[in-house]
Amino acid sequence: MSGFSTTAIILRRVEYGDYDFILTLFSRDRGKISAIAKSAQKSKRRFGGILELFSLLEIEVGSSRSGGLLILKEAVSRNLFSNIRSDIKKTAYACYWTELINLWLEEGNTHPALYEVFGYVLEQLDRAGIDEEPLSILFQMRFLSIAGLKPNFESCANCRRPTADIDASMVFLSLSAGGVICPSCSGSRSANMKLSKGTIKLLQWMDGGDITKAGRIRFSAAEQKESLLFLESFIPYHIGREPKSLKFLKNYRRGPL
Amino acid sequence: MLHHPKSIINLIRNLGRLPGIGEKTAERLALHILNNPSAQAQQLALSITHMKESVRLCRKCFGYSDHELCTICGVVSRNTALLCVVEQPADMTSIEKSGGYNGLYFILGGVLAPMDGVGPEHIRIGELMKRVERGEVKEVILATGTHVEGESTSAYLAQVLRGYPVTVSRIASGVPVGGDLKYVDQVTLKKAMEKRHAVE
Ligand SMILES: [Zn+2]
Ligand SMILES: [Zn+2]
Numbered sequence: 001m002s003g004f005s006t007t008a009i010i011l012r013r014v015e016y017g018d019y020d021f022i023l024t025l026f027s028r029d030r031g032k033i034s035a036i037a038k039s040a041q042k043s044k045r046r047f048g049g050i051l052e053l054f055s056l057l058e059i060e061v062g063s064s065r066s067g068g069l070l071i072l073k074e075a076v077s078r079n080l081f082s083n084i085r086s087d088i089k090k091t092a093y094a095c096y097w098t099e100l101i102n103l104w105l106e107e108g109n110t111h112p113a114l115y116e117v118f119g120y121v122l123e124q125l126d127r128a129g130i131d132e133e134p135l136s137i138l139f140q141m142r143f144l145s146i147a148g149l150k151p152n153f154e155s156c157a158n159c160r161r162p163t164a165d166i167d168a169s170m171v172f173l174s175l176s177a178g179g180v181i182c183p184s185c186s187g188s189r190s191a192n193m194k195l196s197k198g199t200i201k202l203l204q205w206m207d208g209g210d211i212t213k214a215g216r217i218r219f220s221a222a223e224q225k226e227s228l229l230f231l232e233s234f235i236p237y238h239i240g241r242e243p244k245s246l247k248f249l250k251n252y253r254r255g256p257l
Numbered sequence: 258m259l260h261h262p263k264s265i266i267n268l269i270r271n272l273g274r275l276p277g278i279g280e281k282t283a284e285r286l287a288l289h290i291l292n293n294p295s296a297q298a299q300q301l302a303l304s305i306t307h308m309k310e311s312v313r314l315c316r317k318c319f320g321y322s323d324h325e326l327c328t329i330c331g332v333v334s335r336n337t338a339l340l341c342v343v344e345q346p347a348d349m350t351s352i353e354k355s356g357g358y359n360g361l362y363f364i365l366g367g368v369l370a371p372m373d374g375v376g377p378e379h380i381r382i383g384e385l386m387k388r389v390e391r392g393e394v395k396e397v398i399l400a401t402g403t404h405v406e407g408e409s410t411s412a413y414l415a416q417v418l419r420g421y422p423v424t425v426s427r428i429a430s431g432v433p434v435g436g437d438l439k440y441v442d443q444v445t446l447k448k449a450m451e452k453r454h455a456v457e
Contacts, residue, residue, distance in 0.1 A: 012372070018277065048442030053405040077443065084405075088369065088416065091409035095371035245371035 003062035006030055007078060009118060010055045011102040015041060021051060023072065024102060025059070028115045032105040035061050035070040050077040054084060054094050054122055081126040090125050092252055093132045095245035097121060097139050104147055104239055117142045120211055133224050138214055140231040141206040149238045150207070152179025153200050159185050163200065170194050173230065175237040193230050199223045265291065317388070319364040319381060320346050329353070329362060336360045338395035342385065342414065344368055344402060352400065360398070363388060368401055368410040380410075382417065389421050396424040403430055 008027035016022045021037040040047050050057060051072075060074040084090045101118060105111065121139045124130055144150045155162045157177035161184075172181045172191035180200075181191040195203075202223060206214050219227065232250070236242040261269070265287055273283035290298050314320070315327035322328070329335065329349075339360025343349050349362045367380045377383075389397065399414055401407035411427055418425050431449040432441050441449075 045440055045442065049403075049444040050442070080444065082444075085408040086412050088409045088413040091405065091412075092371050099372050243372075244374035247374065248369075248371035248376050251376055 003060065003073070004030065005058070005060045008033070008057055008059050009115075009122070010051065010053055010057070011098050013051060013053060018042075022069070023051065025057075026101055026105065026111075026115060026118065027059070028112060029110065031110040032102075032107045033061070033070060034107070035059075035072045036064075037072040037075075040072075047072075047075050048077075050075060050080060052080065052085075054098060055080050056119065056122070079123065079126070081122050083126045083128065084122070089132060089252065092245060092249045093136055094122060094125060096136070096243055096249055097143075099243040099245045100140075100143060100235065100239070103241060103243060104143075111146065114143065114146045117146070117211065120215070124215060133228060134217065134219055135215070137203070137219070137224070137227045137231060138206050138211070140235060141203055142211070144231075144235065144238075145207050147239075149178075149235075151203075151234060152177075153204055154180075156180055156182035156185055158182070163197070166197075169198075170196055171200065175234060178238070193233060195226055195230055196223070199226055203227060318349075318362045319366065319384070320349055320362060334359075337393050339398065340388070340394040340396070341398040341400050343400045344407065348400065360396075361394075365401070365410070368406040369413055370406045377413070382414070385414070386417065386421075389418065389423055394423055396426060398426050398428060400428045 006027040006029040008025040010023055011026050011032070012024035014022045016036065019039050019041050021040045023035050023037055025033050025035060027033050037047060037051055040051055055077060056079040058076040058078055059072060061070045062073050064071050081094070084094050097118065101114065105114075117139060121135050124135055125132060151173070153163060156166075157174060157179045158181060161182045163171060163180050166180075166182050168183065171194070172183070172186050173179060173193040173195060174181045174191045175193065176190055185191075199219075202217060202219060205217055208214075232246060236246065261284075268287045268290070269280065269283045272278055272286050273280055275283075278286070290301065311323050312321050313323075315322040315330055316325050317330040318327060320327045320329070322330075324331070336359050339358075340363055341349075341352065341358060341360055342363045342365060343352070344365055344367060346364055349364060352358050352362075363381075363385055365380045365382070365385070367375060369375055369377065369380065388394065397414075397418055399411040401411045401414075415425050415427075429452055430445060431452065432438065432445065438446070
C-alpha cells in the first residue's frame, strides 16, 4: 500500500516506546488501518494535540520503507468532539461504540455505511442536552444491520409464524436463535429475552431510512430500558465478546461508586 | 560484549534492562563502575536495595515515601485546605518543581479508561472521597491529564464531589510561556482563547 489521504476516526491510541503512538483508525476510504505517529508523545507541535480518541481527522499516511506499518505524515482535525470527553457518560457511550467497531472490523475492508453512522452518532453525542440512550439504540441497530447480525423481528425463528400473528403484547426472543420465538415454540428454544411489540416497531424504524429522521424517534422510559437491555445482550452474544466499555457503562448506570 | 568475563556481562545485561539504556550504554556504565573505587560500587548497590526496602506509599497522598507521611504531607507550612489530584507520583513531582503550589496532593493511581476496563473501583476514588470527608480540604484541584481519559476522569470526579462542601477546580490549559503563537497547537490555542482573562 503506498501513501494516501482520507478522513478517519481514531479508534485506539497506544503508546509505543517513549516517543511514538500507534493509532488504530477507522478511515472512510480504506476501512480499519493502523499507523504510527512518530514523536507524537513528546512533541505536541507536529500533530497539535489532535491525536485523541474519537477525533475525526483528515490524514495523510505513507508506507514505511520496510513496507510494514503505515506512517502518519500529516493530520488536520475536522472535529475533536471535545464535549464528549468533558462528560463521563458521553465518554463511556463513545468508548462502547468505538470498541464495538474495533472488535468487529477487520483491516482491509471499507465500510462507508458504518463510517457514516459512527460519524453521525459522535457528532450528535457531542451536542449539549442530547440524550445518549436513543443514540446508542440507533447506533447498535444500524451496526447489527451492517454487520449482517440483524435480529429477526418479523417471524418466529423456529416455525416462521409472523410476529404480527402472535396474540400478546410482550414477545419472547432468543439470543441463540437470533430473534423472536412464538409462545408455542418458546419451550423448545431458550427464549431468554422479552420485548414489547411497540418496542420492536421502534427498533425497526431505527434501522431503516434516513438516519436524521431515525435519530428523532422518541422512546418511553420502559421502551428505552428494554431496548438497551436487549441490544446490549444481543450484540456481545453475536460478536462473541463483551466489550470492556460496556461493562464500564453498565456499572456507571448503577450509580457512581 | 562476549569477550568480557561472565561477571561483567552479567552486570551489562542487568543495566541493559533499565529504560532508555541500550547495550552500549550498559557496557560503558559497567566499565565505569569497575574502574572506580569499590566503596562507590558498594554504595550504589546498597542504595538500590535500601530504596526497595524502605519506600512505601504515603498514608495521606499515596505518593512515595520513606516514612508513614511523605515529605510534603508531613510539612506544617503547607496549605491543607488545597488538595491537588494527580494521576501519578511523577505529576506531583512536576508541579512541585514548578514551585507555584503550596497545597497538598492526592495521587489517584491512574485514570478511568472504559476500553481498558479501568473503572472507578480500580483507582483511588473511594480513598479520595474519604480524604475529602474528613473536612480539612476546602478546594479540590483536578490536575489529571488533558487527554480523553484525563478529561473524562476529571469530569467524573467533579460529579462525585458535587455532594461535598468543597470547591472543585480544573487546572487551566493555555499558551506555553516564552513561546511563539505560531508554534502553539490548535487545540491549546482554542482553549487558551476560551479561557482568556481580563487584564488589570
Ligand atoms: Zn414458533
Ligand atoms: Zn503524602
